[in-house]
Amino acid sequence: MDPILLSIDQIDDHNAQRLDALRDEYDSLGRALARRGIDIDTVKARVAGFSLALPTWGAGRGGTRFAKFPIPGEPTNIHEKLQDCGLVQTLGRVTPRVSPHFPWDKVSDYAALREEAAALGLGFDAVNSNTFQDQPGQRHSYRNGSLSATDAGAREQAIAHNVECIEIGRKLGSKALTVWVGDGTNFPGQQDLGASLDRYLASAAEVYSALPDDWRMLLEHKMYEPAFYSSVISDWGSSILAAQTLGPKAQCLVDLGHHAPNVNIEQIVARLHRFGKLGGFHFNDSKYGDDDLDSGSINPHQLFLVFNELVEAELNPRDGFDPAYMIDQSHNVTDPIESMLSSAEAIAGAFAKAVLVDRAELLAAQDANDVMMGFQALRRAYRTDVSPLVAMARIEAGGAADPIALYRLLGWRERTAQERTPVGLGAGIV
Ligand code: PSV
Numbered sequence: 409m410d411p412i413l414l415s416i417d418q419i420d421d422h423n424a425q426r427l428d429a430l431r432d433e434y435d436s437l438g439r440a441l442a443r444r445g446i447d448i449d450t451v452k453a454r455v456a457g458f459s460l461a462l463p464t465w466g467a468g469r470g471g472t473r474f475a476k477f478p479i480p481g482e483p484t485n486i487h488e489k490l491q492d493c494g495l496v497q498t499l500g501r502v503t504p505r506v507s508p509h510f511p512w513d514k515v516s517d518y519a520a521l522r523e524e525a526a527a528l529g530l531g532f533d534a535v536n537s538n539t540f541q542d543q544p545g546q547r548h549s550y551r552n553g554s555l556s557a558t559d560a561g562a563r564e565q566a567i568a569h570n571v572e573c574i575e576i577g578r579k580l581g582s583k584a585l586t587v588w589v590g591d592g593t594n595f596p597g598q599q600d601l602g603a604s605l606d607r608y609l610a611s612a613a614e615v616y617s618a619l620p621d622d623w624r625m626l627l628e629h630k631m632y633e634p635a636f637y638s639s640v641i642s643d644w645g646s647s648i649l650a651a652q653t654l655g656p657k658a659q660c661l662v663d664l665g666h667h668a669p670n671v672n673i674e675q676i677v678a679r680l681h682r683f684g685k686l687g688g689f690h691f692n693d694s695k696y697g698d699d700d701l702d703s704g705s706i707n708p709h710q711l712f713l714v715f716n717e718l719v720e721a722e723l724n725p726r727d728g729f730d731p732a733y734m735i736d737q738s739h740n741v742t743d744p745i746e747s748m749l750s751s752a753e754a755i756a757g758a759f760a761k762a763v764l765v766d767r768a769e770l771l772a773a774q775d776a777n778d779v780m781m782g783f784q785a786l787r788r789a790y791r792t793d794v795s796p797l798v799a800m801a802r803i804e805a806g807g808a809a810d811p812i813a814l815y816r817l818l819g820w821r822e823r824t825a826q827e828r829t830p831v832g833l834g835a836g837i838v
């Protein structure tokens with residue numbers, strides 16, 4: 409496959425046809441914002457500075473527990489996944505990093521992989537360990553847990569895998585390890601709820617001790633699935649207690665789909681930040697559970713409210729607030745490249761809206777207990793159509809005015825369908 413994904417001319421031609429209309433819309437939005445005392449170019453600069461990572465596994469079609477429906481040309485190895493992520497970044501310009509998952513993305517030469525990614529305009533973000541599946545030839549099964557297993561051999565194997573992920577991550581230029589375990593139970597009485605957490609903490613401490621000085625360990629909680637009665641790190645409470653027990657390099661990672669229904673996620677964000685423990689975010693959307701739907705497709709208002717807290721945290725940082733942002737979605741019925749482009753734009757848009765919130769007005773309303781004006785400060789920002797602003801930031805960074813339209817014109821899938829090995833059927837990922 410040609411590593412040059414598309415020429416600058418192709419993007420320029422595409423943009424040239426749309427630029428006049430976009431300028432008109434941008435200027436109109438600029439005038440509307442100026443009437444609110446907001447300088448559009450300042451907001452655009454904030455948006456231009458916003459970025460997040462793509463998950464390597466998001467480049468492939470996901471699936472449900474029941475089935476996976478592959479599409480021709482989808483990637484089957486890390487090299488092809490990098491190409492697709494590189495294309496997303498070239499067109500969208502919000503996602504300059506990828507977050508790899510091991511052992512799914514194992515190769516023999518990580519220095520070469522780092523160079524390969526750099527040639528595509530990509531760096532590496534947090535590395536993800538996988539002790540929620542058994543691998544061929546593995547000595548101990550994770551059937552009864554990994555870091556929290558009663559079997560010392562399984563625990564040691566899980567610790568060693570996480571330490572290996574850190575070593576790989578160092579070679580890739582990463583600075584964080586994200587740990588999500590599927591450990592838990594399906595039946596009352598299956599495990600001692602206290603002792604399993606003790607075992608998890610002891611194992612996690614060993615992983616923690618292998619972290620380089622400038623690394624973080626991000627603990628990702630999830631209420632249920634694959635465990636349906638209890639999960640060891642089920643909620644933000646368990647997560648922050650574990651992070652506090654482990655030490656300052658341990659922080660919590662919030663995946664939008666991993667909570668009890670109707671939980672106030674923005675409040676969780678604010679709480680974690682209050683204690684300097686908000687380390688990362690997995691963006692997706694959800695209707696019922698960990699649905700891994702496209703960001704902003706179900707509840708865009710929640711996404712905005714989450715960003716309202718994140719922007720607030722940025723403005724009032726505690727303990728070097730520097731969250732690792734990533735998309736974590738399962739693209740079951742769309743072309744993953746299109747979903748990642750659309751989601752990156754939705755996430756950047758939610759960030760832009762949160763930047764528009766008049767913080768002084770919000771604070772004054774809160775201090776005066778003026779409920780309606782506090783709400784209106786958020787509402788005014790939320791209902792602003794920021795798409796011209798996000799598009800202009802993208803174009804100025806070298807991206808496409810309409811990334812999905814240009815992607816379709818490229819015939820990328822038709823090409824990759826000719827050149828890539830077809831994916832097998834089967835069930836999807838969690
Ligand atoms: C678990 O559901 C999760 O959100 C974790 O981030 C995993 O690493 C990822 O999904 C893999 O499917």
Ligand code: MN
Nearest residue numbers: 628663690736
């Ligand atoms: Mn996740």
